Amino acid sequence: MNISRGVRAVAGAADFDLYRPAEEHEMLRESVRALAEAKIAPHAAAVDEEARFPQEALDALVANDLHAVHVPEAYGGAGADALATVIVIEEIARVCASSSLIPAVNKLGSLPVILSGGEDLKKKYLGPLAKGDAMFSYCLSEPDAGSDAAGMKTRAVRDGDHWVLNGVKRWITNAGVSEYYTVMAVTDPEKRSKGISAFVVEKGDEGVSFGAPEKKLGIKGSPTREVYLDNVRVPADRMIGGEGTGFATAMQTLDHTRITIAAQALGIAQGALDYAKGYVRERKQFGKPVGDFQGVQFMLADMAMKLEAARQLTYAAAARSERVSIGTGKGSDEQLTFFGAAAKCYASDAAMEITTDAVQLLGGYGFTRDYPVERMMRDAKITQIYEGTNQVQRIVMARNLP
Numbered sequence: 001m002n003i004s005r006g007v008r009a010v011a012g013a014a015d016f017d018l019y020r021p022a023e024e025h026e027m028l029r030e031s032v033r034a035l036a037e038a039k040i041a042p043h044a045a046a047v048d049e050e051a052r053f054p055q056e057a058l059d060a061l062v063a064n065d066l067h068a069v070h071v072p073e074a075y076g077g078a079g080a081d082a083l084a085t086v087i088v089i090e091e092i093a094r095v096c097a098s099s100s101l102i103p104a105v106n107k108l109g110s111l112p113v114i115l116s117g118g119e120d121l122k123k124k125y126l127g128p129l130a131k132g133d134a135m136f137s138y139c140l141s142e143p144d145a146g147s148d149a150a151g152m153k154t155r156a157v158r159d160g161d162h163w164v165l166n167g168v169k170r171w172i173t174n175a176g177v178s179e180y181y182t183v184m185a186v187t188d189p190e191k192r193s194k195g196i197s198a199f200v201v202e203k204g205d206e207g208v209s210f211g212a213p214e215k216k217l218g219i220k221g222s223p224t225r226e227v228y229l230d231n232v233r234v235p236a237d238r239m240i241g242g243e244g245t246g247f248a249t250a251m252q253t254l255d256h257t258r259i260t261i262a263a264q265a266l267g268i269a270q271g272a273l274d275y276a277k278g279y280v281r282e283r284k285q286f287g288k289p290v291g292d293f294q295g296v297q298f299m300l301a302d303m304a305m306k307l308e309a310a311r312q313l314t315y316a317a318a319a320r321s322e323r324v325s326i327g328t329g330k331g332s333d334e335q336l337t338f339f340g341a342a343a344k345c346y347a348s349d350a351a352m353e354i355t356t357d358a359v360q361l362l363g364g365y366g367f368t369r370d371y372p373v374e375r376m377m378r379d380a381k382i383t384q385i386y387e388g389t390n391q392v393q394r395i396v397m398a399r400n401l402p
């Protein structure tokens with residue numbers, strides 16, 4: 001099956017069952033899995049070891065229209081629904097977590113434009129993204145504003161028909177590689193979160209520069225850098241939505257994209273479980289495969305149980321995300337905020353446990369870089385931290401109990 005046609009076939013299937021992917025979604029999974037195993041998996045260990053951007057993955061994803069599947073068809077995209085997007089990210093993360101941040105962060109960076117941008121802004125920036133000519137990053141965090149993102153200091157000051165931006169954004173995924181950046185900045189310091197506005201900044205804008213790549217525990221193939229804004233003048237029509245609406249847009253975006261981090265966690269955990277399952281069949285101790293021991297079987301049963309519970313919650317969250325029509329930003333699901341946070345929190349905690357158990361099941365071999373499970377364990381950790389730590393997810397859930 002042609003993969004991009006597969007994505008299109010799924011597009012618009014908003015009436016998919018709340019908890020189970022339809023047949024088209026499963027066909028999409030098969031196609032993406034085959035592509036990921038053939039084109040992305042062979043480079044995953046080297047990408048991690050050398051901490052380099054997974055260019056092979058980007059090329060393969062662009063060639064198959066899988067780099068930004070969420071972009072609506074009206075802007076030249078594949079128009080995949082939220083569940084199809086989850087499945088794409090899950091299958092890429094199953095072989096290489098760093099590569100899965102290509103479709104995931106393209107969605108994170110561009111969703112503010114999709115949700116709140118005007119028609120001209122959408123046409124200008126979503127077209128190149130859909131074509132694979134440009135990637136999008138999301139700039140909310142700062143050195144002194146992480147969990148308390150509304151405490152940001154980056155300033156935007158009006159100057160005629162331009163805004164002038166100054167500040168430092170920290171931990172920006174795919175910074176330096178992306179052409180476009182959604183930047184949240186303070187336009188009215190008196191109003192705290194209601195005085196924050198969102199802008200599209202281009203890599204080529206004068207005054208934009210980047211810090212050195214962070215040296216990280218995991219997702220080493222995904223560049224994480226500071227973005228410096230030094231008197232960057234952007235035309236006023238690059239503001240996303242109205243003045244003072246940037247923080248609300250940033251939070252609405254996270255309601256949808258925390259589900260993609262849950263998807264990444266599911267994929268990493270599935271990769272570790274699949275590897276461990278195969279290993280325990282081959283590895284012999286006491287004259288038989290270690291998988292014959294009940295102690296090992298119970299571990300695998302728990303891993304599979306946690307993974308499936310996380311998957312069901314993530315797919316239920318994706319269905320809620322889909323009810324809020326991404327193309328128009330209209331429609332609502334009052335439980336989306338809770339479900340997005342719950343899916344991200346639960347799936348990432350499950351991924352950390354499952355990958356740690358996978359290392360355990362490989363014994364001493366699991367602790368070495370000769371086997372992929374230690375990479376998966378290191379990669380899983382970030383899913384408990386970004387797009388809000390899991391403590392923050394619990395705050396969000398507590399404030400939005402169903």
Ligand SMILES: Cc1cc2nc3c(=O)[nH]c(=O)nc-3n(C[C@H](O)[C@H](O)[C@H](O)COP(=O)(O)OP(=O)(O)OC[C@H]3O[C@@H](n4cnc5c(N)ncnc54)[C@H](O)[C@@H]3O)c2cc1C
Pocket residue numbers: 137138139140141145146147148170171172173174216219224382385386387388389390391392
């Ligand atoms: C690899 C990587 C990629 C990232 N990519 C991006 C990106 O593309 N764009 C972007 O904008 N940001 C990005 N981030 C930033 C990320 O979202 C933040 O690191 C995260 O939100 C936490 O902020 P912090 O690191 O400042 O931790 P802090 O906010 O300083 O938190 C420190 C500790 O205190 C806890 N804590 C804080 N407040 C509370 C509270 N009220 N109650 C209980 N516990 C609390 C936290 O849970 C954490 O354990 C990325 C981070 C990393 C590491």
